[in-house]
Amino acid sequence: MPKMVVSVDGVVIKEVPITKERTTLGRRPYNDVVIDNLAVSGEHALVHKIGDDVEIEDLGSTNGTHVNGKTVKRHKLHNGDTIELGRYKIRFIDETPGGVDYEKTMLFKPGMALPKVTPHSRPAPLGHAPLHADVKVLSGAAAGRQVSLVKVVTTIGKPGVAVASITKRHHGFVLSHVEGDEHPMLNGERIGEDPTHLKDGDKIEIVGTTMLFIQR
Numbered sequence: 001m002p003k004m005v006v007s008v009d010g011v012v013i014k015e016v017p018i019t020k021e022r023t024t025l026g027r028r029p030y031n032d033v034v035i036d037n038l039a040v041s042g043e044h045a046l047v048h049k050i051g052d053d054v055e056i057e058d059l060g061s062t063n064g065t066h067v068n069g070k071t072v073k074r075h076k077l078h079n080g081d082t083i084e085l086g087r088y089k090i091r092f093i094d095e096t097p098g099g100v101d102y103e104k105t106m107l108f109k110p111g112m113a114l115p116k117v118t119p120h121s122r123p124a125p126l127g128h129a130p131l132h133a134d135v136k137v138l139s140g141a142a143a144g145r146q147v148s149l150v151k152v153v154t155t156i157g158k159p160g161v162a163v164a165s166i167t168k169r170h171h172g173f174v175l176s177h178v179e180g181d182e183h184p185m186l187n188g189e190r191i192g193e194d195p196t197h198l199k200d201g202d203k204i205e206i207v208g209t210t211m212l213f214i215q216r
Helices: none
Strands: 002-008 011-017 022-026 045-050 053-058 065-067 070-072 074-076 082-085 088-094 133-137 146-148 153-158 162-169 172-179 203-206 209-215
Touching: 011 172, 053 065, 153 203, 162 203, 172 209
Parallel strands: none
Antiparallel strands: 002 011, 002 088, 022 045, 045 053, 053 074, 065 070, 065 082, 082 088, 133 146, 133 209, 153 162, 162 172, 203 209
8 A cells, every 4th residue: 555654854753544536735734644834835735546556736835846856746656756845755655566665664743752662673783882861851840850762763842832853873862853943952052954963961952941961
């Protein structure tokens, strides 16, 4: 069954099977795929399922619909195509018999954390000790709480206002802005669009809450 894998800044946030003849994408809450970003129009694009074929059509959006870096009005999708709507990227995967066998993707929704990764799913490189880190809340109602970052991706912030993610990579942990007009602050400076490497003792601020990153 064909599907769309939606991500922002390299972080997967949802997976949508294409089961209907028409699947709408846009910022308005009545769309089949809601993308809460100001760069995305209320009714941005439409995905058509015509037999075994899948096409995407731009609905006159303000910023356009792009497939593999090219602006399109209507385009037939092929396995592995990447659709860009604002800062969001949607990977089209058609898992038909005989197609490419893509690696399974772990998913999370804003406000939810991923299941614990087992050694079989993501082994540490040889010669590198496993990475361990915590986040300690320094201000707000949860001040004093300390959370171990045992999952691949941990989200922080408030959905609908500002959401950031702390992602565990082989070389360490990185902080990324996921959604919202307010970007997190790192040691008093606003982070940009690219993932930012974290080090022991860093202070993260988001939606009025300050947290301390502790790497062990």
